[in-house]
Amino acid sequence: MNNVNLNKMRLKRLKNNGTPELKLNQLQLAMKKQIEDNIQENKYVFEKTNCPICEKDNSEKLGEKDRYGLYYSTVICKDCGLIYTNPRMTQSSYNQFYNEEYRKLYGGTEKANEEFFSRQQAKGERIYNFITSNSLISTKDLFVMEVGCGAGGILYFFRSKGSIIKGIDLGEEYINYGREKYNLDLEAGTLENLLLKRKPDLIIYSHVMEHILDLENELKLIRKYSHDNTIVYIEVPGVKEIHKNYMMNILLYFQNAHVYHFTLTTLINLMSKNGYKFLKGNEFLMSTFQLNDLESKNNFINDYNSAISYIDRIEKRRKLYPFTSIGLKRNSLKIILQVVDFLGLRKFMRTLKTILLNLLF
Numbered sequence: 244m245n246n247v248n249l250n251k252m253r254l255k256r257l258k259n260n261g262t263p264e265l266k267l268n269q270l271q272l273a274m275k276k277q278i279e280d281n282i283q284e285n286k287y288v289f290e291k292t293n294c295p296i297c298e299k300d301n302s303e304k305l306g307e308k309d310r311y312g313l314y315y316s317t318v319i320c321k322d323c324g325l326i327y328t329n330p331r332m333t334q335s336s337y338n339q340f341y342n343e344e345y346r347k348l349y350g351g352t353e354k355a356n357e358e359f360f361s362r363q364q365a366k367g368e369r370i371y372n373f374i375t376s377n378s379l380i381s382t383k384d385l386f387v388m389e390v391g392c393g394a395g396g397i398l399y400f401f402r403s404k405g406s407i408i409k410g411i412d413l414g415e416e417y418i419n420y421g422r423e424k425y426n427l428d429l430e431a432g433t434l435e436n437l438l439l440k441r442k443p444d445l446i447i448y449s450h451v452m453e454h455i456l457d458l459e460n461e462l463k464l465i466r467k468y469s470h471d472n473t474i475v476y477i478e479v480p481g482v483k484e485i486h487k488n489y490m491m492n493i494l495l496y497f498q499n500a501h502v503y504h505f506t507l508t509t510l511i512n513l514m515s516k517n518g519y520k521f522l523k524g525n526e527f528l529m530s531t532f533q534l535n536d537l538e539s540k541n542n543f544i545n546d547y548n549s550a551i552s553y554i555d556r557i558e559k560r561r562k563l564y565p566f567t568s569i570g571l572k573r574n575s576l577k578i579i580l581q582v583v584d585f586l587g588l589r590k591f592m593r594t595l596k597t598i599l600l601n602l603l604f
């Protein structure tokens with residue numbers, strides 16, 4: 244694992260030296276150590292994979308660590324431009340990681356709370372606006388299903404607009420919060436064993452797809468639950484907006500729970516390979532798809548050159564981030580929030596933060 248030829252790695256500063264890019268607290272450091280021990284003792288096992296889109300093994304190495312300083316090998320496929328983690332942890336290793344270290348390492352809380360729920364609600368509004376603008380769909384009487392719904396804040400917003408909702412997630416703590424506090428129809432489980440009375444008109448995957456190892460199986464299941472007009476909404480952290488959302492630093496973007504890193508083009512390639520046509524999207528990345536007619540052809544575009552030149556560009560300009568217009572905007576926002584916090588207006592700050600984040604995204 245440590246014998247990578249650095250000359251062959253595109254981003255040399257991403258060498259596997261254990262140094263985190265983020266400032267980690269005591270709990271995060273303990274989790275990092277636990278993961279490193281598990282890797283050392285072969286409790287966490289890695290497997291090699293081919294590109295899940297073009298199925299080839301023709302890739303270039305980007306880096307070998309993530310923002311926590313954990314071993315994390317990322318490559319870009321030369322034949323289609325998909326960036327993926329390879330080798331990656333096996334599913335059973337990931338299951339253990341999600342149970343034991345994930346939330347603590349990522350600085351989250353074990354339990355859902357009101358702040359988390361209201362952030363989800365704000366996200367729900369953003370997704371709602373995206374779906375309904377240009378009259379893609381009317382949400383009245385719409386059956387909306389979300390996979391990986393957490394406490395259900397996104398669905399809560401859709402319900403307030405007249406939709407019928409259903410959410411599934413593996414985390415029972417979060418599910419119970421939305422069920423008990425907001426009477427939302429949420430269920431613990433996966434798509435595999437879900438029973439529905441009718442097929443959803445809208446299926447939402449928000450920051451979920453990049454965690455799923457077997458994408459082909461997942462998309463097969465989504466097809467099973469889709470009718471001809473079902474809209475599949477997919478949101479993932481977009482590679483080509485690292486300059487906006489990750490301080491122009493690809494190392495902050497790389498986090499060990501993510502196995503795929505999409506651009507809009509590579510996501511369209513994946514969906515089109517699995518029988519879906521693209522409706523609309525952006526590089527943030529928010530996107531919608533619908534079942535394809537059987538005869539229609541795949542419009543496969545190799546995004547390698549475009550993705551690599553984007554990465555090279557942000558890597559060169561990374562240190563200039565504080566002086567870019569986005570950097571200046573973000574930093575002044577941070578200062579305002581710190582002042583408000585200092586004045587003891589925490590509740591006000593939370594509302595302000597939600598409003599400002601909504602304005603920025």
Ligand SMILES: [Zn+2]
Pocket residue numbers: 294295296297298299320321322323324325
């Ligand atoms: Zn590929």
